[in-house]
Amino acid sequence: MTALRECVIADYPRMRARWQNDSMMFARTAIALAAMLPLTAFAELSNDTLLGPGLRSRPAYDGSDSRKAEFVPVVRYLGRPWFARSTQGVLEGGLRAELAPGLHVGAQLAYEPGRQTGESGFLEAHNLPDIKRGGSVGLHLEWDHKFGPMPVTLLVRGRKNVDADLGAQADVRLSAGVFQGGRFNAGVFTQAVWASSKSVSAFYGVTPAQSVAYGLPAHDAGSGWLNTSFGLLWSIDLAPKWVVVGSFEQRRLRGDAANSPLAERVSNGYATAGLAYRF
Structure with a gap:
């Protein structure tokens, strides 16, 4: 021993x-x-199929001092070839095809909310007409990639309103997952929107005739960058099949839209939260 x-x-x-x-x-x-471990629980950065109700707080229109709360759908379905989603700034659906691993091209129909005079005290005071709700048709290119554990999505999208007088818009959106802790996940995104002269003029222009009729300074609005934004994405897993998702966004008008007499302010906030079932 x-x-x-x-x-x-x-x-x-x-x-x-x-x-x-x-x-x-x-x-x-x-x-x-x-x-x-993948950071994939965000609605925008996940391929999970989601469906449920949501609630959003938004301005009456970008540049308005009035706000409105409304019910919105939480939708995300990425099939082959069909897709539908509300998780990347636009309610849209259509066809998509994979060109290479992580790279998709597609065509979509999208909902366009227009502008409702009754939602804004400023528009009502000047008796401006509604811009009717409608739709748009367009194309998009989307790239999904992971840098280590961080998922990244780059979306380039163009769409033309079915009402020819409302023109066309194009946007670039970059999203990234940045945090995962237990049931909580967080990501960030930034977006820039370009609009044609018809689009900017319809929403922010004031013709000489309208100036006389509505008591506003005339404003010639041309094509260019319409707005830029940045925001936070978040989700909380309640159960294997249930998740709460949401976002906070700060959006800023640019160019002729920011200088329009219809813009009571140049920056607005958005907040969205929803409960979704994960299929």
Whole structure:
């Protein structure tokens, strides 16, 4: 026993060093595996099929001091070839095809909300007419990729209103997942929207005749950048099949839209939250 004890004591430094090395290797492996966990629970950055009700707080129109709360759908379905979604700034659906791994091209129909005079005290005071709700047709290109554990989506989209007088718009949207902790996930996004002269003029222009009729300064609005925005995406897993999703967005008018007499302010906030079932 004495000999065995002396052997153990003599070998202790080597055994301790080996244990420390094994512990460090285990810790590094655990950290590496944790870093590989995908941040994919956001509605916008996930391929999960989602469906449910949501609530949104928004301005009456971009540039308005009036606000409105409304029910909105939470929809995300990415099939082959059909798709439908409300999770990337527009309620849209159509066809898509994969050109290469992570790269899709598609054609879509989208809902266009128009502008309702009754939602804005400013528009009502000047008796401006409604811009009717409608739709648009367009094309898009979407790239999905992961930089390590971080999912990234780049969407380039163009759409033309079915009402020719309302012109066309194009937007670029970049989204990234940045945090995952337990049931909570967070991401960020930024977006820029370009609009044709017809589109900007319809929503923010004031012709000389309208100036006289509505008591506003005339404003010639041309094509250019309509707005830019940045925001936060978030989700909370309530159960394996149920998730709460939402976003906060700050949007800023640009160009002739920002200088329009219809713009009571140049910056507006949006907030959305919804409960969705994950299929």
